[in-house]
Amino acid sequence: MNSDDLEDPTDHPLHDWAAKRRAIARSRHWVSPKGPRTRWRKAIFNQALAAFSLGLRLTPLHGRGRRNALDLQQVEMELDLPGLPAAFDGYRLLQLSDTHLDAFPEIAEATHRLLDGLTVDALAITGDVHGNHHAPIDRSTSLLMQALRGLTVTGPRLAILGNHDDVTMAGALARLGFEVLVNRSVTLERGGERLTVTGLDDVHNFYTDAALAALREPGEAFRIALVHSAEMADHAADAGYALYLSGHTHGGQVCLPGGRPLVTQLTRCRHAAVGLWREGRMIGYTSRGLGVSDPPVRFNCRGEVALITLRRARELHRER
Numbered sequence: 001m002n003s004d005d006l007e008d009p010t011d012h013p014l015h016d017w018a019a020k021r022r023a024i025a026r027s028r029h030w031v032s033p034k035g036p037r038t039r040w041r042k043a044i045f046n047q048a049l050a051a052f053s054l055g056l057r058l059t060p061l062h063g064r065g066r067r068n069a070l071d072l073q074q075v076e077m078e079l080d081l082p083g084l085p086a087a088f089d090g091y092r093l094l095q096l097s098d099t100h101l102d103a104f105p106e107i108a109e110a111t112h113r114l115l116d117g118l119t120v121d122a123l124a125i126t127g128d129v130h131g132n133h134h135a136p137i138d139r140s141t142s143l144l145m146q147a148l149r150g151l152t153v154t155g156p157r158l159a160i161l162g163n164h165d166d167v168t169m170a171g172a173l174a175r176l177g178f179e180v181l182v183n184r185s186v187t188l189e190r191g192g193e194r195l196t197v198t199g200l201d202d203v204h205n206f207y208t209d210a211a212l213a214a215l216r217e218p219g220e221a222f223r224i225a226l227v228h229s230a231e232m233a234d235h236a237a238d239a240g241y242a243l244y245l246s247g248h249t250h251g252g253q254v255c256l257p258g259g260r261p262l263v264t265q266l267t268r269c270r271h272a273a274v275g276l277w278r279e280g281r282m283i284g285y286t287s288r289g290l291g292v293s294d295p296p297v298r299f300n301c302r303g304e305v306a307l308i309t310l311r312r313a314r315e316l317h318r319e320r
Helices: 015-026 040-057 060-069 106-115 137-147 168-175 209-216 230-238
Strands: 029-032 035-038 073-080 092-096 122-126 157-160 184-190 193-199 223-226 243-246 275-279 282-286 304-311 317-319
Touching: 015 029, 040 060, 073 106, 073 282, 106 137, 106 304, 122 243, 137 168, 157 193, 209 230, 230 243, 230 275, 230 282
Parallel strands: 073 304, 092 122, 122 157, 193 223, 223 243, 243 282
Antiparallel strands: 029 035, 073 317, 092 304, 184 193, 275 282
16 A cells, blocks of 8 residues: 555545444444444443553552563564475564554563564564554554664565554554555565465454455465454465464453463454464464553563564474
């Protein structure tokens, strides 16, 4: 897409998408692959969360949780992927998700320290660059560029939208040099070989049939899906995708000891709430995310960036 910020999308090629997304945002229902759902349960959950957040601020745990949220990690893994073109063996893909930097700006500098001096072949942002619906998006995008200033990306910078990202985020990211995938695919070339990357709009709140249609479009034999949530995992596996990268859940953000999430915020495919998982022959990874939503704390769940090395091999994988 071009760098049009969709403020006036009447002449924009994504006009229909923007209109449908805004119509859902104004309606009384969110829409996921499972179907429409009323917002009252989410409203009750948000009220309970606000009460929990207020109570937490009155305890020493709040300060500890904020410090935990700044204790980011770089998760490195090699994924052995059948059918990966030989030219992409060793391809290093950095995944960032759920940065929400406007909600906790200090995470931008912590991310910079983590990524400073790193070189990767590609960068994929799997949604929710923004956090506060009432805050200007340039607050999030400017902090994002601060966080990435020491990172070298030799190939594509890809991005998709999450449920916290307004339609205008697509243009904002495009102006920063990202290839924004809204229910469409791109072909990556390396050493004369190709693979397809398909990116969907958020499907947790803004699902439309265009998302499923994009997954089912013909592409190269080896395909990667970028979807904000894991809620399309079974559809992607059925369509022949080899790898599925998502976020959305924050890994639970506040977890039981051992990292077990208390809440996943998934309507389906809950087995894919965090970390590595499988759906049929497809490998998936759900990032724990960089940022936080309210309350701005983490317990038993460190924020992360994921450095994924693609390997041409048999159906084995490991995370370290």
